[in-house]
Amino acid sequence: xxxxxxxxxxxxxxxxxxxxxxxxxxxxxxxxxxxxxxxxxxxxxxxxxxxxxxxxxxxxxxxxxxxxxxxxxxxxxxxxxxxxxxxxxxxxxxxxxxxxxxxxxxxxxxxxxxxxxxxxxxxxxxxxxxxxxxxxxxxxxxxxxxxxxxxxxxxxxxxxxxxxxxxxxxxxxxxxxxxxxxxxxxxxxxxxxxxxxxxxxxxxxxxxxxxxxxxxxxxxxxxxxxxxxxxxxxxxxxxxxxxxxxxxxxxxxxxxxxxxxxxxxxxxxxxxxxxxxxxxxxxxxxxxxxxxxxxxxxxxxxxxxxxxxxxxxxxxxxxxxxxxxxxxxxxxxxx
Numbered sequence: 001x002x003x004x005x006x007x008x009x010x011x012x013x014x015x016x017x018x019x020x021x022x023x024x025x026x027x028x029x030x031x032x033x034x035x036x037x038x039x040x041x042x043x044x045x046x047x048x049x050x051x052x053x054x055x056x057x058x059x060x061x062x063x064x065x066x067x068x069x070x071x072x073x074x075x076x077x078x079x080x081x082x083x084x085x086x087x088x089x090x091x092x093x094x095x096x097x098x099x100x101x102x103x104x105x106x107x108x109x110x111x112x113x114x115x116x117x118x119x120x121x122x123x124x125x126x127x128x129x130x131x132x133x134x135x136x137x138x139x140x141x142x143x144x145x146x147x148x149x150x151x152x153x154x155x156x157x158x159x160x161x162x163x164x165x166x167x168x169x170x171x172x173x174x175x176x177x178x179x180x181x182x183x184x185x186x187x188x189x190x191x192x193x194x195x196x197x198x199x200x201x202x203x204x205x206x207x208x209x210x211x212x213x214x215x216x217x218x219x220x221x222x223x224x225x226x227x228x229x230x231x232x233x234x235x236x237x238x239x240x241x242x243x244x245x246x247x248x249x250x251x252x253x254x255x256x257x258x259x260x261x262x263x264x265x266x267x268x269x270x271x272x273x274x275x276x277x278x279x280x281x282x283x284x285x286x287x288x289x290x291x292x293x294x295x296x297x298x299x300x301x302x303x304x305x306x307x308x309x310x311x312x313x314x315x316x317x318x319x320x321x322x323x324x325x326x327x328x329x330x331x332x333x334x335x
Contacts, residue, residue, distance in 0.1 A: 029058030032084075032103040034114040042122045042201050043090045053084040053101035053114060065102045065111075073099075096121055125152030128198040130209040136217035137185045147196035147209060148178035159197045167194075191216060 032055040039049035053064040053076070064084030066073045076084035084101065096119045104111035128149045137143050147158045158179035160168040171179040183190070191214045199206040 027057055027059045029055045029062065029103050029105050029108045029112050031055070031112045032064065032101055032114040034099065034101045034117055036117065037083075037085070041117065042120050043096075044122055044124075044202065045090065045092070047090050049088050049090065049119070051086045051088065051099065051101070051117070053086070053103065055081065055103040055112065057081075058103070058105055059107065061105065063104045065104070067100050067102065068095075068097050090119065090121070093121060095119070120153075122153035122200065122202045123151060124202045124205045125149040125156060125198050125200050125207050127207045128158070128196055128209040130194060130196045130212045132212065132214070135213070135215060137191070137214045138217045139185055139187065141185050143183050143185060143214065144180055145183065145194060145196070145212065146178040146180050147198065149198045149207065150176075152198070153200050153202060156198050156200050161195045161197065162192050185214065188216070190214070 032053045034051060034053050037050050037052045039047060043049060051066065053066065055062060058081065060078065060080045062078045062081065062084070064076045064078065066075070066086045073088075074086050076086065078084055084103075086101075088095070090096070099117045099119075101114045102111040103114070126149050128147050130145060130147050132143060132145050134143070145160060147160065149156055154176070155172050155174045158171045158173065159166060160179075160181050167183075168181050171181075173179055179196070185191070194212045194214075196209045197206060198209070
Protein backbone atom coordinates (compact mmCIF):
# COMPACT_ATOMS: atom_id res chain seq x y z
CA UNK A 1 0.00 0.00 0.00
CA UNK A 2 2.80 2.36 0.90
CA UNK A 3 4.53 1.54 -2.34
CA UNK A 4 1.43 2.44 -4.36
CA UNK A 5 1.12 5.82 -2.60
CA UNK A 6 4.71 6.78 -3.34
CA UNK A 7 4.27 5.73 -6.91
CA UNK A 8 1.14 7.86 -7.30
CA UNK A 9 2.88 10.92 -5.83
CA UNK A 10 5.82 10.54 -8.18
CA UNK A 11 3.47 10.30 -11.11
CA UNK A 12 1.69 13.55 -10.25
CA UNK A 13 5.00 15.38 -9.81
CA UNK A 14 6.26 14.14 -13.15
CA UNK A 15 3.03 15.26 -14.82
CA UNK A 16 3.48 18.78 -13.49
CA UNK A 17 7.04 18.89 -14.77
CA UNK A 18 5.87 17.74 -18.16
CA UNK A 19 3.21 20.47 -18.25
CA UNK A 20 5.82 23.12 -17.41
CA UNK A 21 8.15 22.01 -20.18
CA UNK A 22 7.36 21.96 -23.88
CA UNK A 23 8.70 19.57 -26.45
CA UNK A 24 11.52 22.02 -27.20
CA UNK A 25 12.61 22.00 -23.57
CA UNK A 26 11.32 25.50 -22.67
CA UNK A 27 9.62 25.98 -19.33
CA UNK A 28 6.15 27.47 -18.91
CA UNK A 29 5.96 30.67 -16.79
CA UNK A 30 4.68 30.53 -13.24
CA UNK A 31 2.15 33.04 -11.92
CA UNK A 32 4.00 36.29 -11.23
CA UNK A 33 3.98 38.17 -7.92
CA UNK A 34 3.23 41.88 -7.72
CA UNK A 35 4.89 43.69 -4.79
CA UNK A 36 5.76 47.21 -3.66
CA UNK A 37 9.51 47.77 -3.63
CA UNK A 38 9.45 51.53 -2.95
CA UNK A 39 6.82 53.23 -0.80
CA UNK A 40 3.78 51.62 0.77
CA UNK A 41 0.20 50.88 -0.14
CA UNK A 42 -0.83 53.90 1.96
CA UNK A 43 0.00 56.85 -0.22
CA UNK A 44 -0.46 60.59 -0.27
CA UNK A 45 -0.98 62.94 -3.16
CA UNK A 46 1.98 63.30 -5.56
CA UNK A 47 3.76 60.35 -3.98
CA UNK A 48 6.03 58.12 -6.10
CA UNK A 49 5.85 54.34 -5.72
CA UNK A 50 7.59 51.47 -7.48
CA UNK A 51 6.00 48.06 -8.18
CA UNK A 52 7.76 44.89 -9.25
CA UNK A 53 6.33 41.96 -11.20
CA UNK A 54 8.26 38.67 -11.21
CA UNK A 55 7.77 35.05 -12.20
CA UNK A 56 9.91 32.60 -10.27
CA UNK A 57 10.08 30.09 -13.11
CA UNK A 58 9.71 30.11 -16.85
CA UNK A 59 11.80 30.40 -19.94
CA UNK A 60 12.94 33.92 -20.89
CA UNK A 61 12.49 36.34 -22.46
CA UNK A 62 9.48 37.49 -20.39
CA UNK A 63 7.19 40.45 -20.98
CA UNK A 64 5.50 41.98 -17.94
CA UNK A 65 2.45 44.19 -18.29
CA UNK A 66 0.88 46.28 -15.49
CA UNK A 67 -2.88 46.85 -15.40
CA UNK A 68 -5.11 49.09 -13.32
CA UNK A 69 -8.43 47.35 -13.30
CA UNK A 70 -8.63 46.24 -16.95
CA UNK A 71 -6.69 49.21 -18.34
CA UNK A 72 -3.10 48.77 -19.48
CA UNK A 73 -0.71 51.07 -17.64
CA UNK A 74 2.84 50.06 -18.68
CA UNK A 75 4.98 47.21 -20.11
CA UNK A 76 8.45 45.94 -19.16
CA UNK A 77 10.55 43.39 -21.06
CA UNK A 78 13.09 41.13 -19.36
CA UNK A 79 15.66 39.06 -21.24
CA UNK A 80 16.03 36.79 -18.26
CA UNK A 81 14.02 36.15 -15.11
CA UNK A 82 14.81 39.53 -13.61
CA UNK A 83 12.13 41.78 -12.11
CA UNK A 84 9.81 43.87 -14.17
CA UNK A 85 9.71 47.33 -12.50
CA UNK A 86 6.97 49.95 -12.80
CA UNK A 87 7.23 53.52 -11.47
CA UNK A 88 3.98 55.27 -10.57
CA UNK A 89 3.00 58.71 -9.28
CA UNK A 90 -0.25 59.08 -7.36
CA UNK A 91 -1.52 62.43 -8.61
CA UNK A 92 -5.22 62.06 -7.85
CA UNK A 93 -7.85 59.71 -6.53
CA UNK A 94 -8.21 58.26 -10.01
CA UNK A 95 -4.73 56.74 -9.61
CA UNK A 96 -6.03 54.55 -6.82
CA UNK A 97 -7.61 51.18 -7.38
CA UNK A 98 -6.71 47.57 -8.04
CA UNK A 99 -3.40 46.85 -9.79
CA UNK A 100 -2.30 43.52 -11.37
CA UNK A 101 0.48 42.37 -13.66
CA UNK A 102 0.67 39.73 -16.35
CA UNK A 103 3.72 37.67 -17.36
CA UNK A 104 4.11 36.28 -20.90
CA UNK A 105 6.77 34.43 -22.87
CA UNK A 106 6.87 32.86 -26.29
CA UNK A 107 5.34 29.56 -25.22
CA UNK A 108 2.65 30.66 -22.75
CA UNK A 109 -0.68 31.29 -24.35
CA UNK A 110 -2.71 34.05 -22.68
CA UNK A 111 -0.04 34.76 -20.07
CA UNK A 112 -0.22 34.40 -16.31
CA UNK A 113 -1.72 37.00 -13.93
CA UNK A 114 -0.44 38.05 -10.53
CA UNK A 115 -2.09 38.88 -7.26
CA UNK A 116 -3.79 42.28 -6.94
CA UNK A 117 -2.65 45.35 -4.97
CA UNK A 118 -4.79 48.29 -3.83
CA UNK A 119 -3.52 51.73 -2.86
CA UNK A 120 -5.17 53.73 -0.10
CA UNK A 121 -4.93 57.49 -0.17
CA UNK A 122 -4.14 58.94 3.23
CA UNK A 123 -4.27 62.58 4.31
CA UNK A 124 -2.53 64.19 7.24
CA UNK A 125 -4.89 65.05 10.05
CA UNK A 126 -5.79 68.60 10.87
CA UNK A 127 -5.30 70.11 14.31
CA UNK A 128 -7.97 68.61 16.58
CA UNK A 129 -10.39 70.81 18.51
CA UNK A 130 -10.99 70.09 22.18
CA UNK A 131 -14.34 71.35 23.49
CA UNK A 132 -17.00 70.90 26.14
CA UNK A 133 -20.66 72.00 26.37
CA UNK A 134 -19.70 74.36 29.19
CA UNK A 135 -16.41 75.75 30.43
CA UNK A 136 -17.80 76.22 33.95
CA UNK A 137 -18.28 73.43 36.45
CA UNK A 138 -18.91 72.88 40.13
CA UNK A 139 -17.42 70.38 42.51
CA UNK A 140 -19.22 67.07 42.32
CA UNK A 141 -20.31 67.65 38.70
CA UNK A 142 -19.87 65.33 35.70
CA UNK A 143 -18.44 66.98 32.58
CA UNK A 144 -17.58 65.83 29.06
CA UNK A 145 -14.68 66.55 26.71
CA UNK A 146 -14.82 66.08 22.91
CA UNK A 147 -11.86 65.89 20.54
CA UNK A 148 -12.30 66.05 16.75
CA UNK A 149 -10.09 66.44 13.65
CA UNK A 150 -12.11 67.75 10.72
CA UNK A 151 -9.65 66.48 8.10
CA UNK A 152 -7.45 63.44 7.77
CA UNK A 153 -7.66 59.84 6.64
CA UNK A 154 -9.62 57.47 8.79
CA UNK A 155 -9.29 55.81 11.18
CA UNK A 156 -8.05 58.45 13.63
CA UNK A 157 -6.78 57.62 17.09
CA UNK A 158 -7.41 60.12 19.89
CA UNK A 159 -5.91 60.42 23.34
CA UNK A 160 -6.73 62.83 26.19
CA UNK A 161 -4.31 64.52 28.60
CA UNK A 162 -4.46 66.64 31.73
CA UNK A 163 -1.28 68.60 31.71
CA UNK A 164 1.28 66.03 30.54
CA UNK A 165 -0.49 63.07 32.11
CA UNK A 166 -2.62 60.74 29.99
CA UNK A 167 -6.15 60.37 31.36
CA UNK A 168 -7.60 57.96 28.78
CA UNK A 169 -6.55 54.96 26.69
CA UNK A 170 -6.24 55.46 22.90
CA UNK A 171 -9.65 55.79 21.26
CA UNK A 172 -9.77 54.72 17.59
CA UNK A 173 -12.62 56.30 15.61
CA UNK A 174 -13.59 54.78 12.25
CA UNK A 175 -16.03 57.57 11.33
CA UNK A 176 -15.82 61.33 11.08
CA UNK A 177 -16.98 61.90 14.62
CA UNK A 178 -15.49 63.15 17.87
CA UNK A 179 -13.97 61.06 20.60
CA UNK A 180 -15.70 61.77 23.93
CA UNK A 181 -14.66 61.12 27.51
CA UNK A 182 -16.51 61.75 30.78
CA UNK A 183 -14.87 63.36 33.79
CA UNK A 184 -15.91 63.90 37.40
CA UNK A 185 -14.89 67.19 39.01
CA UNK A 186 -13.97 66.08 42.49
CA UNK A 187 -11.65 68.83 43.70
CA UNK A 188 -9.99 72.07 42.66
CA UNK A 189 -7.12 70.09 41.17
CA UNK A 190 -9.51 68.90 38.47
CA UNK A 191 -9.78 72.48 37.17
CA UNK A 192 -6.54 72.10 35.23
CA UNK A 193 -5.43 72.33 31.62
CA UNK A 194 -6.68 69.63 29.26
CA UNK A 195 -5.48 68.66 25.77
CA UNK A 196 -6.04 65.88 23.26
CA UNK A 197 -3.87 64.24 20.59
CA UNK A 198 -4.91 62.89 17.19
CA UNK A 199 -2.96 60.65 14.81
CA UNK A 200 -3.59 58.40 11.83
CA UNK A 201 -1.55 56.16 9.53
CA UNK A 202 0.15 59.09 7.82
CA UNK A 203 3.68 58.19 8.86
CA UNK A 204 2.91 58.55 12.56
CA UNK A 205 1.73 62.08 11.94
CA UNK A 206 0.51 63.57 15.27
CA UNK A 207 -1.33 66.78 16.11
CA UNK A 208 -2.20 68.26 19.50
CA UNK A 209 -5.29 70.29 20.23
CA UNK A 210 -5.76 73.65 21.86
CA UNK A 211 -5.76 73.88 25.67
CA UNK A 212 -9.05 73.76 27.55
CA UNK A 213 -9.67 74.85 31.13
CA UNK A 214 -12.66 74.38 33.38
CA UNK A 215 -13.46 77.28 35.71
CA UNK A 216 -15.34 77.10 38.99
CA UNK A 217 -18.95 78.20 38.54
CA UNK A 218 -20.17 80.81 41.05
CA UNK A 219 -23.13 79.72 43.10
CA UNK A 220 -25.98 82.22 43.20
CA UNK A 221 -27.18 83.38 46.61
CA UNK A 222 -30.87 83.16 47.55
CA UNK A 223 -31.06 86.94 48.01
CA UNK A 224 -30.27 87.71 44.38
CA UNK A 225 -33.84 87.10 43.05
CA UNK A 226 -35.22 89.38 45.81
CA UNK A 227 -32.76 92.14 44.96
CA UNK A 228 -33.61 91.88 41.28
CA UNK A 229 -37.34 92.11 42.07
CA UNK A 230 -36.85 95.20 44.23
CA UNK A 231 -34.80 96.90 41.53
CA UNK A 232 -37.52 96.18 38.94
CA UNK A 233 -40.22 97.58 41.25
CA UNK A 234 -38.17 100.73 41.83
CA UNK A 235 -37.66 101.20 38.11
CA UNK A 236 -41.40 100.83 37.47
CA UNK A 237 -42.17 103.35 40.23
CA UNK A 238 -39.79 105.92 38.75
CA UNK A 239 -41.29 105.44 35.29
CA UNK A 240 -44.84 105.83 36.68
CA UNK A 241 -43.92 109.00 38.56
CA UNK A 242 -42.26 110.47 35.48
CA UNK A 243 -45.41 109.83 33.45
CA UNK A 244 -47.69 111.29 36.17
CA UNK A 245 -45.89 114.68 36.24
CA UNK A 246 -47.00 115.90 32.77
CA UNK A 247 -50.35 114.11 32.84
CA UNK A 248 -51.74 114.89 36.32
CA UNK A 249 -49.56 117.01 38.58
CA UNK A 250 -48.80 119.92 36.20
CA UNK A 251 -52.44 120.32 34.95
CA UNK A 252 -53.73 120.25 38.57
CA UNK A 253 -51.23 122.90 39.66
CA UNK A 254 -52.15 125.18 36.75
CA UNK A 255 -55.87 124.83 37.52
CA UNK A 256 -55.38 125.83 41.18
CA UNK A 257 -53.19 128.78 40.22
CA UNK A 258 -55.79 130.03 37.71
CA UNK A 259 -58.58 129.78 40.28
CA UNK A 260 -56.57 131.72 42.85
CA UNK A 261 -55.78 134.52 40.36
CA UNK A 262 -59.44 134.84 39.35
CA UNK A 263 -60.68 135.13 42.93
CA UNK A 264 -58.27 137.98 43.75
CA UNK A 265 -58.99 140.11 40.64
CA UNK A 266 -62.75 139.58 40.22
CA UNK A 267 -65.63 141.96 41.32
CA UNK A 268 -66.42 142.26 45.04
CA UNK A 269 -69.84 141.66 46.44
CA UNK A 270 -71.61 141.14 49.73
CA UNK A 271 -72.53 137.66 48.56
CA UNK A 272 -70.62 134.66 49.87
CA UNK A 273 -68.07 132.69 47.93
CA UNK A 274 -70.59 130.28 46.53
CA UNK A 275 -72.73 133.09 45.15
CA UNK A 276 -69.77 134.71 43.39
CA UNK A 277 -69.21 131.54 41.48
CA UNK A 278 -72.81 131.42 40.24
CA UNK A 279 -73.63 135.13 39.59
CA UNK A 280 -72.34 137.91 37.38
CA UNK A 281 -73.08 141.54 38.29
CA UNK A 282 -73.76 144.01 35.49
CA UNK A 283 -73.90 147.80 36.16
CA UNK A 284 -75.95 150.26 34.10
CA UNK A 285 -75.90 154.03 34.64
CA UNK A 286 -79.07 155.86 33.65
CA UNK A 287 -79.40 159.67 33.43
CA UNK A 288 -81.75 161.16 36.08
CA UNK A 289 -82.35 164.51 37.57
CA UNK A 290 -79.47 166.98 37.50
CA UNK A 291 -79.34 167.32 41.19
CA UNK A 292 -78.78 163.62 41.81
CA UNK A 293 -77.65 160.53 40.03
CA UNK A 294 -78.89 157.01 40.33
CA UNK A 295 -77.00 153.89 39.43
CA UNK A 296 -79.10 150.88 38.70
CA UNK A 297 -77.56 147.48 39.27
CA UNK A 298 -78.99 144.43 37.65
CA UNK A 299 -77.96 141.13 39.06
CA UNK A 300 -78.31 138.13 36.89
CA UNK A 301 -77.55 134.51 37.63
CA UNK A 302 -75.26 132.73 35.24
CA UNK A 303 -77.26 130.49 32.99
CA UNK A 304 -76.73 126.84 33.72
CA UNK A 305 -77.09 124.02 31.25
CA UNK A 306 -80.92 123.97 31.65
CA UNK A 307 -81.24 127.70 31.04
CA UNK A 308 -82.85 128.32 34.50
CA UNK A 309 -82.29 131.88 35.61
CA UNK A 310 -83.96 131.59 38.98
CA UNK A 311 -82.07 130.94 42.18
CA UNK A 312 -82.85 128.02 44.46
CA UNK A 313 -84.98 130.26 46.63
CA UNK A 314 -87.39 130.97 43.78
CA UNK A 315 -86.52 134.67 43.42
CA UNK A 316 -86.14 136.16 39.97
CA UNK A 317 -82.92 138.02 40.25
CA UNK A 318 -83.42 139.79 36.96
CA UNK A 319 -86.11 141.91 38.50
CA UNK A 320 -84.09 142.73 41.59
CA UNK A 321 -82.66 146.17 41.26
CA UNK A 322 -80.91 148.34 43.74
CA UNK A 323 -80.61 152.05 43.36
CA UNK A 324 -77.90 153.99 44.99
CA UNK A 325 -78.04 157.66 45.31
CA UNK A 326 -74.98 159.60 44.69
CA UNK A 327 -74.73 163.20 45.49
CA UNK A 328 -74.01 165.50 42.65
CA UNK A 329 -70.97 166.92 44.28
CA UNK A 330 -69.33 163.43 44.17
CA UNK A 331 -70.28 162.37 40.69
CA UNK A 332 -70.46 164.61 37.66
CA UNK A 333 -72.24 163.45 34.60
CA UNK A 334 -71.55 165.03 31.22
CA UNK A 335 -74.76 165.28 29.35
